[in-house]
Amino acid sequence: MTETELLMWVRGPLLQAALSIFLLGVVVRLLEVALLGRKPDYAEARGSAVGGGIRTLITRFFPDPGTWQRSTFTVVAGYLFHIGFFIALFLFAPHILIFRDALGIRWPALPTPMVDAATLVTLITLLALLLHQLYDKVRRFLSRFQDYLVWLLTMLPLLTGYLAFHRIGLPPTTLIIMHILSVELLLVVFPFTHLMHAFTLFMARYYNGAIAGYRGVNS
Amino acid sequence: MSAALELGINAFKEQIDGPVVAFFSSCVRCGLCSQACLFYTETGDPERTPIHKLEPMRRVWQQEYTFWGRLGKALGLSRPVSDAELAEWEPLVYDSCTLCGRCSMVCPVGNDIAYMLRKMREGMAAAGHAPEGLVGATKRAVTLGSPMGVKLPALQTQIRHVEQDLGFKIPVDVAGADYMLLLSSMEIMNFPEFIRAVARIFKHAGVSWTIASEAFEATNSGVQIGVSDIAAELVERIVAAAARLKVKYVISPECGHAYMAIRWEGPNLIGRPYDFKVLHIMELLDQLREAGRLRTTGREVRSLTYHDPCQVARRGGVVQQPRNLLKMIANDFVEMPETGTMNWCCGAGGGVSSNERADGLRLQVFKRKKQQLEAIRPDALVTACSNCRIYLEEGLDEYGMELPVLSLTETLAEHLVDKG
Numbered sequence: 299m300t301e302t303e304l305l306m307w308v309r310g311p312l313l314q315a316a317l318s319i320f321l322l323g324v325v326v327r328l329l330e331v332a333l334l335g336r337k338p339d340y341a342e343a344r345g346s347a348v349g350g351g352i353r354t355l356i357t358r359f360f361p362d363p364g365t366w367q368r369s370t371f372t373v374v375a376g377y378l379f380h381i382g383f384f385i386a387l388f389l390f391a392p393h394i395l396i397f398r399d400a401l402g403i404r405w406p407a408l409p410t411p412m413v414d415a416a417t418l419v420t421l422i423t424l425l426a427l428l429l430h431q432l433y434d435k436v437r438r439f440l441s442r443f444q445d446y447l448v449w450l451l452t453m454l455p456l457l458t459g460y461l462a463f464h465r466i467g468l469p470p471t472t473l474i475i476m477h478i479l480s481v482e483l484l485l486v487v488f489p490f491t492h493l494m495h496a497f498t499l500f501m502a503r504y505y506n507g508a509i510a511g512y513r514g515v516n517s
Numbered sequence: 518m519s520a521a522l523e524l525g526i527n528a529f530k531e532q533i534d535g536p537v538v539a540f541f542s543s544c545v546r547c548g549l550c551s552q553a554c555l556f557y558t559e560t561g562d563p564e565r566t567p568i569h570k571l572e573p574m575r576r577v578w579q580q581e582y583t584f585w586g587r588l589g590k591a592l593g594l595s596r597p598v599s600d601a602e603l604a605e606w607e608p609l610v611y612d613s614c615t616l617c618g619r620c621s622m623v624c625p626v627g628n629d630i631a632y633m634l635r636k637m638r639e640g641m642a643a644a645g646h647a648p649e650g651l652v653g654a655t656k657r658a659v660t661l662g663s664p665m666g667v668k669l670p671a672l673q674t675q676i677r678h679v680e681q682d683l684g685f686k687i688p689v690d691v692a693g694a695d696y697m698l699l700l701s702s703m704e705i706m707n708f709p710e711f712i713r714a715v716a717r718i719f720k721h722a723g724v725s726w727t728i729a730s731e732a733f734e735a736t737n738s739g740v741q742i743g744v745s746d747i748a749a750e751l752v753e754r755i756v757a758a759a760a761r762l763k764v765k766y767v768i769s770p771e772c773g774h775a776y777m778a779i780r781w782e783g784p785n786l787i788g789r790p791y792d793f794k795v796l797h798i799m800e801l802l803d804q805l806r807e808a809g810r811l812r813t814t815g816r817e818v819r820s821l822t823y824h825d826p827c828q829v830a831r832r833g834g835v836v837q838q839p840r841n842l843l844k845m846i847a848n849d850f851v852e853m854p855e856t857g858t859m860n861w862c863c864g865a866g867g868g869v870s871s872n873e874r875a876d877g878l879r880l881q882v883f884k885r886k887k888q889q890l891e892a893i894r895p896d897a898l899v900t901a902c903s904n905c906r907i908y909l910e911e912g913l914d915e916y917g918m919e920l921p922v923l924s925l926t927e928t929l930a931e932h933l934v935d936k937g
Contacts, residue, residue: 323584327542330582334535340784342794344834358627361549364855365623368552376547376625436548439563445546490585495626498542503627505536510621510629513781514834515858517622517629 301471308478316482323489324497331501343512350511351504357516358503375427382420385413386456417460424453448491454480522600525644529577529598532636540633541578543626544568550620550630555861555885556613556878567620567630570609573598574637600644607646610637612875616741616867617827622859631832638743647742650872655738659747662754664738664871665702669730672700675709676728679716687716690762691727696801697764697793698728699735699755699779701772703903711771711903714930718802721933722810726768732758735770737778740786741868748778749786755779759793769797771924773828773866773902780833797829798926799901803838806845813845813932819896820849823925824886824909825860826902839901839925846932853889861885865908883912890920897921899928 299307339347361373387393391407398404407413428449431437458480460466462473487493495502510517518526551557551566563569579586580595589595618631641647654664661668676687688694696719704711719726732754739748759767769776780795796804805811823839830836836857843850855861864882869875886909890898898920900906909922 326584331535331539331542334533334538336535337785340788340790341781342784342790354627358625361625362623362859364859365549365552368558369549372547372549434548435561436551436557436563436566437546440546440548440566440569442546490583492542492545495543495545498539499626501539502536502543502629505539506621506624506627506629506632509536509632510834513832515831515836517858 301469301475305471305475305478308475308482312482313478316485320485320488324494327489327494328497328501331498336505339512341512344514345511347508347512350515350517351506351508353511354507354517355500355503358506371426371430375423375430378423379420379427382416382423383452383456385416386420386459389413414460414463417456417463421453421456421460424449424456444491447487448493451480451484451487452493455484518597519600521643521645522598522603525603525640525646526577526598528643529574529637529640530581532574532639533578533582536629537633537636538578538582540626540628540630541571541575544628545626547625550624550628553620553623554614555617555619555864555882559882559884560878564609565613567614567634568628570606570614571630571633571637573602573606574633574640577640603641603644603646607641607648608874610634610641610646611648611651611868611872612878614867615827615862615864615869616832617862618832619827619859619862622831635740635743638741639745640743642743648868648872648874650874651738651742651868654868654871655742655744655747658734658736658738658751663702663705663734664736665706667702667705667734669733672705672728672730672733675705675712679709679713683713683716685716685720687712688727690730691725692762694725694727694762694764696724696726696766696768697759697762698726698768698770699775700728700733700770701735701775701903703736703772703907704770705733707907708903708924708927710927711924714924714927715770715798717930717933718805718811718926721812721935722805724801724805727762727764729755729758729762731761735772735775735779737775737782738868738871740778740782741774741871745786748782749788752779752783752786755783756787756791759791765793766801767791767793767795768801769795771798771901771903771906771926773826773833773905774868776833776835777828797833797835797838797901799829799835799838799842802926802929803841806842811845811929812934813929814934815846815932817847817897817928817932818849820851820893821847821897821899821923822851822853822890822893822895823856824853824863824898824900824905825857826900826905827860827862827866829901830860831858835901839899842925842929843899846929851893851895854892855889861889863905863908863912865904870904870908879908880912880915883908883915886912887916887918890918895920897923899923899925901925 389408390413458477556565620630658664
């Protein structure tokens with residue numbers, strides 16, 4: 299198999315397989331939550347569960363002043379990493395073309411130098427987050443194998459993408475193959491790890507807000 | 518697997534619902550909840566990070582409800598939750614958590630950690646890993662009617678004293694009254710002034726009320742320890758008394774967990790809605806204020822601050838009412854930093870105060886409250902929970918701070934215009 303054939307296979311059938319596992323896995327995980335559901339609440343409501351749920355969905359994007367003050371690094375690095383990751387994934391022109399081909403919709407891209415800078419910032423932030431995970435006593439204590447694995451699998455697509463774009467180290471085709479493979483790895487592992495939070499956090503926030511909102515509390 | 522452990526694991530499984538799965542699935546172990554918990558901030562012990570307190574229940578979820586977990590279990594690769602592990606977690610689940618719910622307010626993915634901790638206690642208690650102090654309190658609640666062992670004659674004695682003092686009768690077992698007042702044992706034994714204050718305010722405002730001799734205890738140890746059957750039985754006693762006396766409302770006294778138990782958990786414990794409404798005393802007093810039925814005179818010149826009991830405010834939704842009432846009588850009302858639904862717990866809720874083993878830890882974590890108070894240095898601290906009140910007093914005493922701790926109801930009663 300030539301390198302070009304390998305590339306075609308990696309971005310063709312292999313990507314299809316990875317996407318299938320990802321989609322099926324995510325749907326199953328979301329159904330697990332939805333099917334279990336909640337028992338009815340017989341206490342008389344003071345406020346709206348639905349209103350509270352929707353409220354908390356939004357308000358949890360913004361940390362309370364105490365958390366902001368006491369955990370500044372985690373909050374800032376968390377935001378930087380997530381925003382950078384989304385920029386690299388969704389606002390890079392070549393990625394938008396892939397989404398257009400797959401979904402039939404397109405959206406404007408950010409200028410490539412900006413995506414490039416954002417990717418670099420994200421990689422540095424990820425490194426800082428790893429050091430924090432290793433040296434902060436709470437995070438080190440809470441972290442298990444899965445947490446380090448997820449860090450690695452999240453970092454690899456960014457790193458290989460950055461290297462491929464700048465043609466550093468290896469031939470471009472090899473780097474592109476590695477980039478796509480790293481994405482596929484992330485997709486396959488996604489439904490079975492806490493990467494799932496990207497979807498379930500909306501359910502978690504909704505439930506949190508609904509439980510509080512029912513009692514007239516803004517959580 | 519021992520029979521008790523099996524009961525515990527089954528209780529965990531029963532407790533796992535949609536929200537719990539959404540919460541466990543979402544945790545990325547960022548550790549932000551540690552900074553929201555006074556048991557972590559005042560000890561610096563990472564084991565006391567709120568989400569970690571749930572680890573055994575999380576493992577049950579992981580092994581029973583996830584693909585990898587079930588696969589691992591089928592292949593015999595997973596380590597099942599053991600009795601030793603639950604024993605190890607007991608001090609984290611009971612001594613190091615007041616169910617205050619502050620962690621639930623800060624989790625960035627939205628996990629309601631206190632909701633899960635409350636559920637986890639069901640499994641812990643079923644497996645026989647609840648603290649002795651709470652087991653004792655729960656037994657007394659079932660057999661004697663009060664966690665502190667306060668029986669009807671003790672209440673009657675206190676009522677007689679109050680009646681002699683006031684010169685009018687305290688209504689007991691009056692059928693057809695509008696409101697049925699519950700009391701906590703703490704109030705009956707340590708703060709009978711509360712009964713006196715409520716009686717004066719209700720007379721002043723013309724409230725038709727009664728105490729039920731068969732169901733006067735407001736607290737519910739079954740909720741704190743995590744035994745729903747017992748908790749339900751204690752609720753049923755109140756429901757039966759309310760039906761017998763045909764009251765329209767049941768009033769929770771100045772007690773946070775009592776309010777949580779009767780207002781929010783009660784109907785779900787017994788599996789049906791009530792025929793009456795439940796109000797916290799702060800809600801009723803604020804309604805009376807709004808209706809112009811409370812007339813006060815004179816104002817407090819000393820600076821007052823208000824400690825929000827967790828189960829009344831953050832978990833219960835009664836935040837504004839006590840402030841409205843305080844503003845009637847206070848010239849100088851100051852808020853602590855991080856107040857209302859973000860207030861810091863006194864450290865004694867959720868059964869911690871019934872658990873002697875946790876006494877030292879409770880005083881250690883009180884430093885959080887101390888810092889909060891030192892930021893504003895008020896002349897007096899007002900609250901609406903007698904459990905908070907007694908342990909605030911103890912904590913202040915421990916750290917040599919001279920600060921009177923007042924009941925809002927009692928303070929309000931001192932300012933009533935006597936109709937003569």
